[in-house]
Amino acid sequence: MSTDSFLTISDLSAGYGDARVLHGVNLSVGRGEICAILGPNGAGKTTLLRALSGAVWTRGSVRLDGAGLARRSPDAIARRGVAHVPEGRGTFMPLTVEENLRLGAFTRRGRGEVEADLDRIHGYFPVLKTRLRQVAGSLSGGEQQMLAIGRALMSRPRLLLLDEPSLGLAPLVTRELFRIVRTINEQERTTVVVVEQNAHLALDIAQQAHVLESGRIVLSGSADEIRADEQVAQSYLGYRV
Amino acid sequence: MRGPAEVTDGPARTDAPARGRALARSITPVRRRWIAVAVLLAVACSLPFQLVPFRVFQFTMVMVYAVALLGLNLLVGHAGQISLGHGAFFAVGAYAAAIMLDRWDLPYPLTLPIAAAVAFVLGLALGLPAVRLRGLYLALVTLAIAIFLVPLLKRFESVTGGSMGLTLAKPAPPAWTGLAEDQWLYFLTLAVTVLAFLLAHGLLRSRVGRALHAVRDNEAAAEVMGVRLPFYKTLAFAWSAMFAGAAGCVYTWVIGFVSPDSFVVTLSITLLAGIVVGGLGSFSGPLLGGLFVMFVPSISQDINDAAPGVIFGLLIIVVMYVAPTGLAGLAGRVARSTENILRKE
Ligand SMILES: Nc1ncnc2c1ncn2[C@@H]1O[C@H](COP(=O)(O)OP(=O)(O)OP(=O)(O)O)[C@@H](O)[C@H]1O
Ligand SMILES: [Mg+2]
Numbered sequence: 001m002s003t004d005s006f007l008t009i010s011d012l013s014a015g016y017g018d019a020r021v022l023h024g025v026n027l028s029v030g031r032g033e034i035c036a037i038l039g040p041n042g043a044g045k046t047t048l049l050r051a052l053s054g055a056v057w058t059r060g061s062v063r064l065d066g067a068g069l070a071r072r073s074p075d076a077i078a079r080r081g082v083a084h085v086p087e088g089r090g091t092f093m094p095l096t097v098e099e100n101l102r103l104g105a106f107t108r109r110g111r112g113e114v115e116a117d118l119d120r121i122h123g124y125f126p127v128l129k130t131r132l133r134q135v136a137g138s139l140s141g142g143e144q145q146m147l148a149i150g151r152a153l154m155s156r157p158r159l160l161l162l163d164e165p166s167l168g169l170a171p172l173v174t175r176e177l178f179r180i181v182r183t184i185n186e187q188e189r190t191t192v193v194v195v196e197q198n199a200h201l202a203l204d205i206a207q208q209a210h211v212l213e214s215g216r217i218v219l220s221g222s223a224d225e226i227r228a229d230e231q232v233a234q235s236y237l238g239y240r241v
Numbered sequence: 242m243r244g245p246a247e248v249t250d251g252p253a254r255t256d257a258p259a260r261g262r263a264l265a266r267s268i269t270p271v272r273r274r275w276i277a278v279a280v281l282l283a284v285a286c287s288l289p290f291q292l293v294p295f296r297v298f299q300f301t302m303v304m305v306y307a308v309a310l311l312g313l314n315l316l317v318g319h320a321g322q323i324s325l326g327h328g329a330f331f332a333v334g335a336y337a338a339a340i341m342l343d344r345w346d347l348p349y350p351l352t353l354p355i356a357a358a359v360a361f362v363l364g365l366a367l368g369l370p371a372v373r374l375r376g377l378y379l380a381l382v383t384l385a386i387a388i389f390l391v392p393l394l395k396r397f398e399s400v401t402g403g404s405m406g407l408t409l410a411k412p413a414p415p416a417w418t419g420l421a422e423d424q425w426l427y428f429l430t431l432a433v434t435v436l437a438f439l440l441a442h443g444l445l446r447s448r449v450g451r452a453l454h455a456v457r458d459n460e461a462a463a464e465v466m467g468v469r470l471p472f473y474k475t476l477a478f479a480w481s482a483m484f485a486g487a488a489g490c491v492y493t494w495v496i497g498f499v500s501p502d503s504f505v506v507t508l509s510i511t512l513l514a515g516i517v518v519g520g521l522g523s524f525s526g527p528l529l530g531g532l533f534v535m536f537v538p539s540i541s542q543d544i545n546d547a548a549p550g551v552i553f554g555l556l557i558i559v560v561m562y563v564a565p566t567g568l569a570g571l572a573g574r575v576a577r578s579t580e581n582i583l584r585k586e
Contacts, residue, residue, distance in 0.1 A: 053465050078467035092455055103455050106448070107467035119331030155467070 005205045006031035007159060008193050010084055012070075014044075014051035021047040024060070024216045029067075029166065029208065034185050034192040034229075036202035038214035038232070043196040046087050048212065052193070053077055053084040064159060066089035079107045083157035087164055089148040093137030097128055099135050100147055104154030114154070121150040124180050142173040149177070153184065160184075162194040166201065174198065203227045274524070285431055294423040298536055301427045304434040307494050307531035311441050312484025313487045317513070318522030319445060320477035321457030322372065323380050326387035328508030330360045330482040332394070332499075334489025339407045339499045340400060349412045353433065353490050360486020361479050368478025369571070372471060387509040394501040405498025409493065426495050433491050437484060442524075444480065453477055485512075518560050520569025529568040533560075 003173045005028040014022040021044045037045050049240040054074040062069040069077050078084075083104075092100050100229045101121060105114045122129040125146040131139060136147060145165055162181065163230060167176040184203040185192050196202035203209055211219040219229065226232055289297045309331050316322050337356040341347040347355075371382050394401045400548045401407070414425030444450055455463035464470055484509055493499055519530025541552030564571035 032369070055461065055465065073469075073471045074461075074464040075467045078465055085467045086462065086465070090459055092458040092462065094458055095454055099451060101455070103451055103466050103468075104464075106452065106455075151466075 003055045004031050005029070005032070006065055007035075007193070008061075008063045009052075010061045010063075011053060012048075012058060012062060014047055014056050014058040016047075016056060020125075021056075021215050022051060025212075025215070025217055027210050027217060027220065029193060031192055032185070032189045032191055033208060034182070034194065034206045036199075036209040036226075037193065037204035037212055038199050038202065038209060038226070040235070043212040044215040045212055046163055047085060047164050047215075049193065049195060052161055053083075053158075055080055058148075078155065081155070082161065083152035083155045083159070084161040085148045085152045085163060085165065087167070089144050091139075091144050091148060093135070093138045095144070096133055096134055097136050097139070097147060098132040098201060100151050101128070101154050104151035107155055117154055121153055124153070124184065125150050131188045139221035141168045142170065145169060145177065149181070151192075155189075156188075160190050162192065162196075164195055164197060165197045166196060174201060178202075181205060199232070267366070280282055288423040289420075289427045294421065297423045297427050301423070301495050303528075303531040303535045304430045305488050305495060305531075306512075306515060307511055307527045307561065308434055308437045308491065308579075309485045309488035309532045309536075310439055310519060310527035312481040312488070313443060313516045314527050315453070315520075316446070316477050316481035317516060318498070318520075318526065319450070320474065320537075322474060322477060323384040323513075324478075324481070324509075325374070325380050325513060326383035326509050327481070327485050327512050328504055328506065328510075329387045329390045330364060330485035331364055331489040331492070331508065332390055332504035332514070333482075334360045334486030335493045335499050335504070336394065336401060337486070337491040338490040339409055342409045342493070343402075343407050344400070346505060347442045349494060350420065352493075352504075352526045353487060356490035357483045357487040360489070362483025363486075364479035365475060368475040369471075372474035372478060374425040376532075384506070384509070387506045391501045391505055394504070402500070404501060406498060406503075408498050411497040412494050422425065430491050430495065433487065438489060441484070448573075449473070471568035477501075514557050518557055518567055520567030521571035523567065523573075525570040525572065526567055529572070533568065 007029040009025055009027050012022055012025040013020055016197060019130065025048065027035075037048060039045050047056060052062060052069070054069070054072055054077040058070050060070065064080060064082065067080065069080065069082070072080075095103070098118075101118060102114065108114060127143060127164060128146060128150055131143065136144065145167075147164070149164045149165065165177055165181070169177065178201050181192060181194070184190055185205075194202055194206065203223045203226060206223045209221065209223050210217050211226070211232060219226065219232065221229070267476030290299055292300070309327065312330075313324065313327050316324055316327075334356040337359045339348075339354040341352045341355060360520070367386060371379055374382055393462060395404050397403075411422060411426065412429060414422055415422040418425060420428070445453075452463070452468045455466060455468055456470060456473055456477075459471060496503075515530035515534040516526060517530075518533050537556055539552050541550075542554070544552050562570065564574075
């Protein structure tokens with residue numbers, strides 16, 4: 001585990017109403033690292049990300065660069081530099097691509113900076129530039145995923161939460177998307193927590209990985225260790241080592 | 242090399258349809274909107290010189306309703322909330338103006354910002370608890386506001402004039418204008434309407450407007466973008482109440498009389514119907530809704546004197562069936578298909 005822990009989650013429980021989904025999760029992510037969360041359907045991966053961005057009830061502690069995040073409202077957490085690309089992308093369908101991107105910068109004031117950031121996003125996702133005036137609901141699934149990530153980047157996040165970015169995308173598009181996530185992580189030193197069904201891809205870009213099952217972390221380690229683990233190989237990578 | 246295309250498209254040979262097509266192409270949606278606004282303003286300015294005073298009065302009322310609907314559009318069409326009690330804010334603006342004119346003899350231009358501010362503050366105060374509710378619950382609470390208003394107005398007789406209401410002098414046209422009273426009131430209302438539309442337009446193009454749209458389209462996503470939901474919903478409520486209050490104030494100027502019976506619950510329902518029929522979230526929705534609210538009841542009366550309410554209700558159903566996005570959506574569809582026909586031509 002990294003010595004310089006940027007995100008520290010201790011004894012975190014979370015859930016919906018009466019239903020508790022996470023049971024005492026502990027994990028930490030180093031500054032500038034990519035951390036992959038793997039696990040079967042219904043394990044609580046989405047719930048973990050929602051707990052980090054304040055969308056569900058939580059118990060326990062979440063610290064980002066030393067400051068407590070737990071039990072703050074989602075908008076307060078967003079203002080502290082956490083950007084969440086939710087499962088299903090959370091696109092504002094009737095708004096244009098440009099309006100969606102500008103909403104990403106909602107927590108920021110400087111006008112010139114926002115313009116510069118729009119250019120930066122176009123650099124990562126050139127296709128968005130050609131679609132600026134188009135209604136976001138008319139984008140293809142892959143384009144919407146790019147928009148969702150681009151929108152998250154518009155807030156200049158310190159922590160980027162990605163929930164199954166590959167969902168519904170062609171393999172080629174998915175690979176391209178992960179390459180860009182890696183580039184963003186390297187160029188902007190953004191810490192990333194990515195939940196992903198495609199374990200291969202996630203482990204390729206991550207330094208650390210954790211396996212979540214029934215709301216508990218059952219395995220943690222470096223990406224290479226997790227890849228080499230026989231159990232993981234059987235359950236998530238689709239082959240026996 | 243000289244291709245055939247070059248010959249036929251040469252400037253000397255340009256035929257009329259091609260010129261028409263080029264013209265149609267040069268009219269972008271933005272330009273089209275400005276042209277439409279300019280034409281509309283020109284028509285609006287000439288109306289009071291073409292019509293008899295009663296019609297002038299009716300169009301004045303169309304604008305009064307349009308300003309109120311502009312506010313409701315902000316709340317319902319742009320922020321995705323609901324209010325079944327906007328008649329109450331309209332009434333508050335109307336009474337605020339009436340009381341200022343009646344008790345304090347304030348000059349009438351001053352009553353507009355004050356009445357608007359009073360409605361804004363009241364919207365803020367009532368909106369703060371209300372916006373924590375959703376859908377049906379919010380509808381019910383706003384309806385309750387409209388319901389308890391009338392008895393309240395009757396109760397404080399010494400200020401409000403009780404069931405008798407208050408009668409006031411209408412703003413008189415200054416001599417230099419050479420206008421009749423109905424024309425002067427019309428132009429006053431037009432000025433307020435233009436101001437209100439500019440204000441709403443500016444608001445919607447700002448950061449606040451983006452936040453409202455985000456709240457309407459996806460609350461959860463808006464929140465993780467850093468939009469404080471209670472704050473922006475309350476703000477939408479207050480702004481919306483402010484426009485309704487301003488409309489109420491102008492209503493007092495135009496009618497010269499307020500009484501509790503002018504602001505019964507039906508007014509709130511009619512306003513909501515007006516903006517839904519006019520077109521939620523659209524620029525022209527409030528205007529079309531104003532026309533509907535003003536003229537359809539009197540047309541219904543002509544069709545069937547016994548049951549104007551039935552005709553009014555039926556017409557709402559018909560419009561919603563033919564044009565689910567309201568009259569504004571219908572107008573847009575008609576405009577687009579005419580344009581397509583012209584282009585093919
Ligand atoms: N809104 C909700 N209300 C109540 N229970 C929920 C809600 N969302 C999820 N759950 C429950 O929480 C558990 C974990 O769900 P979660 O979405 O976190 O799983 P996941 O690991 O993201 O699964 P997947 O890989 O299918 O996306 C599930 O048992 C689910 O039924
Ligand atoms: Mg999930």
